[in-house]
Amino acid sequence: MAKIVCVLYDDPVDGYPTSYARDDIPKIVKYPDGQTAPTPQAIDFKPGELLGSVSGALGLRDFLEKSGHTLVVTSDKDGANSKLDQELHDAEIIISQPFWPAYMTAERIAKAPKLKMIITAGIGSDHTDLQAAMDRGITVTEVTYSNSNSVAEHVVMMILALVRNYIPSYNWVIKGGWNIADCVSRSYDLEGMHVGTVAAGRIGLRVLRLLKPFGVQLHYMDRHPLPEAVETELNLTHHSSLESLAKVCDVVTLNCPLHPETEHMVNADSLKNFKRGAYLINTARGKLCDTNAVVAALESGQLAGYAGDVWFPQPAPADHPWRTMPHHGMTPHISGTSLSAQARYAAGTREILECYFEGRPIRDEYLIVQDGRLAGVGAHSYSAGNTTAGSEDAAKFKH
Numbered sequence: 362m363a364k365i366v367c368v369l370y371d372d373p374v375d376g377y378p379t380s381y382a383r384d385d386i387p388k389i390v391k392y393p394d395g396q397t398a399p400t401p402q403a404i405d406f407k408p409g410e411l412l413g414s415v416s417g418a419l420g421l422r423d424f425l426e427k428s429g430h431t432l433v434v435t436s437d438k439d440g441a442n443s444k445l446d447q448e449l450h451d452a453e454i455i456i457s458q459p460f461w462p463a464y465m466t467a468e469r470i471a472k473a474p475k476l477k478m479i480i481t482a483g484i485g486s487d488h489t490d491l492q493a494a495m496d497r498g499i500t501v502t503e504v505t506y507s508n509s510n511s512v513a514e515h516v517v518m519m520i521l522a523l524v525r526n527y528i529p530s531y532n533w534v535i536k537g538g539w540n541i542a543d544c545v546s547r548s549y550d551l552e553g554m555h556v557g558t559v560a561a562g563r564i565g566l567r568v569l570r571l572l573k574p575f576g577v578q579l580h581y582m583d584r585h586p587l588p589e590a591v592e593t594e595l596n597l598t599h600h601s602s603l604e605s606l607a608k609v610c611d612v613v614t615l616n617c618p619l620h621p622e623t624e625h626m627v628n629a630d631s632l633k634n635f636k637r638g639a640y641l642i643n644t645a646r647g648k649l650c651d652t653n654a655v656v657a658a659l660e661s662g663q664l665a666g667y668a669g670d671v672w673f674p675q676p677a678p679a680d681h682p683w684r685t686m687p688h689h690g691m692t693p694h695i696s697g698t699s700l701s702a703q704a705r706y707a708a709g710t711r712e713i714l715e716c717y718f719e720g721r722p723i724r725d726e727y728l729i730v731q732d733g734r735l736a737g738v739g740a741h742s743y744s745a746g747n748t749t750a751g752s753e754d755a756a757k758f759k760h
């Protein structure tokens with residue numbers, strides 16, 4: 362019987378919900394490319410419930426405990442002697458969500474001699490040292506596509522919020538004001554602007570499709586160019602570098618995974634290529650950007666706005682400069698953990714566990730690392746190596 366350690370974010374400050382704003386959520390059976398949504402044999406939760414926090418336990422408690430496994434659920438993941446560290450010595454499977462990642466560094470992997478699989482309940486496995494996992498033969502999986510469309514919706518929301526100056530205008534209402542000139546002196550229409558995505562995978566392509574009706578000019582770069590038919594349908598301009606894309610775009614959105622090739626791709630040098638007054642939206646990973654370079658670009662006016670929900674490390678320390686920089690529209694990491702998304706990635710996590718325990722193959726599209734190498738989506742979208750350096754600073758959130 363296995364020990365599974367599941368690291369989840371804390372319950373709401375007022376306690377685990379006893380009722381919800383809505384009675385149901387739409388059932389998504391297939392994603393836009395035809396991939397089926399998760400197909401576990403059963404689920405022990407009601408879609409629409411809060412599953413990603415400690416009391417929700419990703420809906421896995423009954424399934425695992427009735428099968429005789431041990432499930433440890435904790436939010437205590439950072440700093441010396443965290444619960445996560447205490448449980449590593451005999452853990453076979455570690456599960457966490459990118460919103461509250463269990464940083465599985467080489468040091469932690471070395472402390473877990475029985476570890477066989479690390480599951481990302483969600484998408485994006487950069488919080489695991491993939492090189493160390495490959496070296497140890499540990500399988501790394503994620504629930505591909507489970508929240509890609511959720512994030513794309515968030516990207517569109519954030520682009521509109523920045524360009525139209527929504528958040529400062531909202532704040533004038535809260536303050537009791539009617540300061541129209543203050544609100545509109547930074548407010549524009551998106552129509553006619555050039556919008557570019559760095560990566561046109563599941564999220565990036567969805568963003569392009571959602572934005573098309575706004576009458577914008579669309580651009581993308583990706584190491585795997587899109588089919589010509591899609592380029593024609595969306596009237597896309599393909600770029601082979603960030604420099605080329607940034608030079609012509611009014612809005613740039615980052616939608617690639619974090620891996621050694623993409624770490625800090627937005628930095629003081631690459632920001633010089635952006636149009637003055639560009640908007641940058643990053644719901645992919647905080648470490649794609651150099652933290653201080655983003656702050657400096659907002660302060661100088663090189664960027665007119667920055668929004669996103671991803672930070673490094675996570676949780677972001679109380680003094681993280683992105684909390685207080687000008688013209689930002691940051692949220693905590695929430696875009697991929699709507700209640701709708703949770704139902705899908707909780708079911709996908711269960712599907713992966715069922716396959717693992719029954720010795721059945723895990724879907725190729727859920728694989729990041731297997732048999733000592735990048736596999737499945739990992740081979741398509743990642744490069745080998747490690748991007749967890751500095752993650753120990755997540756402990757500063759507690760202080």
Ligand code: NAD
Pocket residue numbers: 483484485486506508509512559560561562563564565582583584585616617618619622623644645646670671694695696697698738741742743
């Ligand atoms: P995907 O695998 O479908 O797409 C990733 C794309 O990135 C691929 O098309 C790949 O070719 C491209 N890419 C990789 N390296 C590149 C590089 N160096 N230059 C240009 N393109 C490159 O994944 P997805 O579902 O679109 O998700 C993308 C990323 O978004 C995830 O890896 C994750 O980091 C992030 N994400 C964030 C949230 C959230 O809640 N904020 C949720 C889901 C995913």
